[in-house]
Amino acid sequence: MDVDTRLLRSFVVVAEEGNLTRAAQRLFVSQPALTKQIKQLENLLGVQLFTRSRAGMALTDLGTTFARQVPALLAGWDGVLRDTKSAASRAAKVLRVGFLASAANEATPEIIAAFAERRPGWRVDMRQATWSNPSAGLDDGDVDAAITRLPFPGQENWHVRVLLTEPRVIALATTHRLAGRDRVDFRELWDEPFVAAAPETGRWRDYWLAADERDGRQPRIGAVTDTPDEWLSAIANGYGIALAPESSARFYARPGITYLPVSGVEPTRVGVAFAADANAVTRDFVECCVRNSGALDAEGHQS
Amino acid sequence: MDVDTRLLRSFVVVAEEGNLTRAAQRLFVSQPALTKQIKQLENLLGVQLFTRSRAGMALTDLGTTFARQVPALLAGWDGVLRDTKSAASRAAKVLRVGFLASAANEATPEIIAAFAERRPGWRVDMRQATWSNPSAGLDDGDVDAAITRLPFPGQENWHVRVLLTEPRVIALATTHRLAGRDRVDFRELWDEPFVAAAPETGRWRDYWLAADERDGRQPRIGAVTDTPDEWLSAIANGYGIALAPESSARFYARPGITYLPVSGVEPTRVGVAFAADANAVTRDFVECCVRNSGALDAEGHQS
DNA sequence: CCACATCCATGCCATCAGGTTATAGACGCA
């Protein structure tokens, strides 16, 4: 009897949420599709996993037993997947590095150069990730290391070394009423619409909305974007403003966008994340990251 | 990243066979379909698993690594499946028993009755299996115990207790040249066409062709059947003859079919098979089997 | 008491993955 792991993942989410509609959103499918998936799984097993009611989907006893075992299966598969992919890249002498656009910076070429010297014959495969994937492929086993902004969702599963810390600034349209100012305080911006990452990025989104510095007030969302280009356009078009790393003013300077210093928000950190059991080559790369970012202003330390 | 376990099973078979065409037969799909499945799996992993050549499909290094891990995954899933199904039947107080048509006999009603007395409130769900499924559903977790003919493929994975032993006879069309005889020796039948089980039943098929008693000579196959009815028809129509348990002469008497004693083949045994970790209810059932078949002529002993 | 919000289920339609058959292409072998 065969299953698609997809069904199992859907099952897990539904079990967690206890609610088809919400689960469907998290899984990016429609609610009817999810209804069918769960039904399909129940048919396959010949067992009722949930009791349905207006209140939602509650696990039956059998469903609970099943739910206890499924995560291990999925983890097993994901592990094999990761092992295989990393074995492949090792065989090809390719180090796969994911990075978030805004996390790469002037130091990146130096890091690569240092690594090339350290491991002759190896190639570094840099893969840019969107904001909806803040671990930059680490979670999927697609990369050996990820250079990203901290904190990111799922960070606790990985070893992280901080590479640098920099202030956050505010990005706004040149036409914005505050664009002429020298600097602003974040409190002045509480009621401004913001350009944000997608809701499912959770902690990530919150961090860039500075949810913690709003005294519990809900932010206004003017637009949702997933890549630097979309982000810049949204800001230039006046859909909202956004927090950004200071270095964006250099890397993402663009007509129609103004960057201003802002007080009252924590600075942002760039880090390199990797698996606890990373191989020697990956660790070498991490070492290169620390050394060559340290040249700027980081205090690299284990996190 | 999601897979259908089906792809994994296909992969395992192709890896074992080293040959798409043969693997496709074993999996009951066309060869092009398998080509696509394997390609799909390789795409999914982003890794080449096989090197193709006119000689067939050979695992790459990565493929070998992968192949080492996959069986554990599949076993894990199958285990969960089994657990869940058996938990369901336990909750419903249903004992699921598979049996092979030719393995049930006069004692069966008594067994059920004895069990009903031993476990009031429980129901026995008897499921007849075809010859292409000689474990009668045990392998798929569809039953808690199986009453079947020994030996059967995969028997080593289960606990088995022998219920009875009986001679084998030969079944042939009444019009057959030997039908008038009192008895025959198996050697006289070496060149006769036989009605056999499907090739994929392996050891099972061999046993009922008495492959061991042919001095290595290949049997002639006159027809392939999967159920008693097909089998009886094939014999009556003269497509071939077949070995059968002595009790068939009672249970499957039919105009046009003659059963004759045959010398030179081992007797056949009926056994009840169950999982090593079977629960108390299942063990009770096994106990009932042993007691109530023992009334006939078995010496029940652990196998 | 009724309109509304919230859930899950269902019907209909469009799309696409996946299967099948037939055939091509590569290659060793007689």
Place this chain on the structure above:
DNA sequence: TGCGTCTATAACCTGATGGCATGGATGTGG
């Protein structure tokens, strides 16, 4: 050179699956 044995490709078809719109059941607030 023709044949047998592999795998890959092409063309076609069907069924599974997802999306949208909607229905039915049931609390909830005005």
